[in-house]
Amino acid sequence: MILKNWIQEFEQESENTRKLLQSVPQKDLNYRPSDISWTMGELAQHIATIYYWYVGTLTQDVYDVASDYLERGSPSDINATLTLFEDNVQKARQALTSLTEEQLSDEWTMKAGGKVVLGPMPRGIVARSFLFNHLYHHRGEMIVYLRATGNKVPGLYGPTYENSIA
Known part of the structure; x- marks a missing residue:
């Protein structure tokens, strides 16, 4: 029952992520709210990359991110990031639908170069926190970036402020 609900959530939220990433303008990809923040392009690319991590998280008991290379393209090219997103959503969907309750x-354990960085913990807890919630956190950041640069935010859960003043 949990997986059935997660698959429905995954499909709904993938569409919301798609709308959000499609609203990121090429002209603002170098925007950075502070010296320690990612650029808008780097944040968009990170959001697209999280979907790739579904595979290692859901299909491997020990996932070593240091040995798992993903060609991401340039964070200065929103079209490359959108392609990365679409490819990774397909991979994530496959991994999620192949999982059993x-x-x-x-x-499950995450390593970076052999060093444990997360876990061990039950895969279900990791999926909820490291995949789903992690993604939602960064989407919230992207909404702040969009507003800070004067861009419209798409409605993810209903109309946005921008829709109410249009």
């Missing part, structure tokens, strides 16, 4: 209880 029982596998949600399996112990």
Whole structure:
């Protein structure tokens, strides 16, 4: 039952992420709200990359991110990021739909170059926090970036402020 709900959530939220990334203008990809922040292009690329992590998280008991290379393209090219997003959503969907309820209880660990950086913990907890919630967190950041640069924010859960003044 959990997986059935997660798959429905995944489909709905992938569409919301698509709308958000499609609203990122090429002209503002170098915007950076502070010296320690990503550029808008880097943030968009990170959002697209999170979908790739579904595969390692949902299909491997130990996921070493240091040994998993993903060609991302340039964060200064929104079209490359949109292509990355679409490719990764397909991979994520496959990984999610191949999972069983029982596998949600399996112990999972993330490593970076052999060093444990997350876990061990049940795969279901990791999927909810590291994949779903992590993605929502960064989408919220992107909304702030869009507003800070004077861009419209698409309605993800209903009309936005911009829709009410149009």
